[in-house]
Amino acid sequence: MRVIEIDGGSGPATALRLGQRPTPEAAPGQVRIRVRAAGVNRPDLLQRGGFYPAPPGASDILGLEVAGEIDQLGQGVTGWSLGDRVCALLGGGGYADHAVVDARHLLALPADLDDIQAAALPETLITVFANVFEAGGLKSGETLLIHGATSGIGVTAIQMAKAAGAHVIATSRGLAKTTAALSLGADISLDATRDDLPAAIAAAGGVDVVLDMVGADYATLNLEALKPGGRWVVIATLSGPLAQVDLRRVMMKRLVLTGSTLRARSADEKARLIAAVRDRAWPWVVSGAVRPPVEATFPLDQAALAHLRLEAGEHVGKIVLTP
Incomplete structure (x- = not known):
């Protein structure tokens, strides 16, 4: 699969490059998502600069939130099916064609929510x-x-x-x-x-x-x-x-x-938070009351341009990659 890798340098134009890695397999308790869109966040800029390393066990690939459809179920996963449209909170791995994630860290998408806007939601x-x-x-x-x-x-x-x-x-x-x-x-x-x-x-x-x-x-x-x-x-x-x-x-x-920070929290704590969001805040998304604007989208191979846009600080809303 295609991924964005950090390859040295201090700026996005020199540090980010398109690479290839084996497509990951969903471990027990995980699902694999065919990524249709990935949110770009300030922690990504910090990680690219060497100031915010991935927590133990997380992918070193950038990207903390994605949207797409489930294309593989790990052993023991219940409540989800192949083809389900979801968004997910990740510890890393979003800047890629596929991402694996704890099945407890998913939210189901309403029919009228497209992948680009959905990818702008989980982290924020x-x-x-x-x-x-x-x-x-x-x-x-x-x-x-x-x-x-x-x-x-x-x-x-x-x-x-x-x-x-x-x-x-x-x-x-x-x-x-x-x-x-x-x-x-x-x-x-x-x-x-x-x-x-x-x-x-x-x-x-x-x-x-x-x-x-x-x-x-x-x-x-x-x-x-x-x-x-x-x-x-x-x-x-x-x-x-x-x-x-x-x-x-x-x-x-x-x-x-x-x-607080979010990324370093345990998988269990993230699962608790996501369950609370599903009960108390996700209904606002389903109703359309919460739909934050997306300022710009970039293809995956233009991740460097997305980082430059975020660093400039002139955006209103989210910036999203579209693998």
């Missing part, structure tokens, strides 16, 4: 659910502040929060992105390059949960923005991981500061 949907709804405890009627609101995670978080009955304040950079966030359902969309973010958030009454992909630069902003009892959830540190935090403000406002 599960990340948002785990961080905003489980760790952040977002409830109907509360307010969620999303930094980086037009990223793949951000657009999914806007739609999921609105589907849950929450209010959304979105921050992004530039008029095109702030307009896009409004079109996706944000109640307030702020331009980080022009607006007075602390004043605007305070005028809106503050927030209950912050989904933070920026990190250090927004630490003080987040402390001020959160209402008493608020939850600050960190899932990326694009401006740096080291921040000064006034712990007195944390104590006085009874705040919770937490964060």
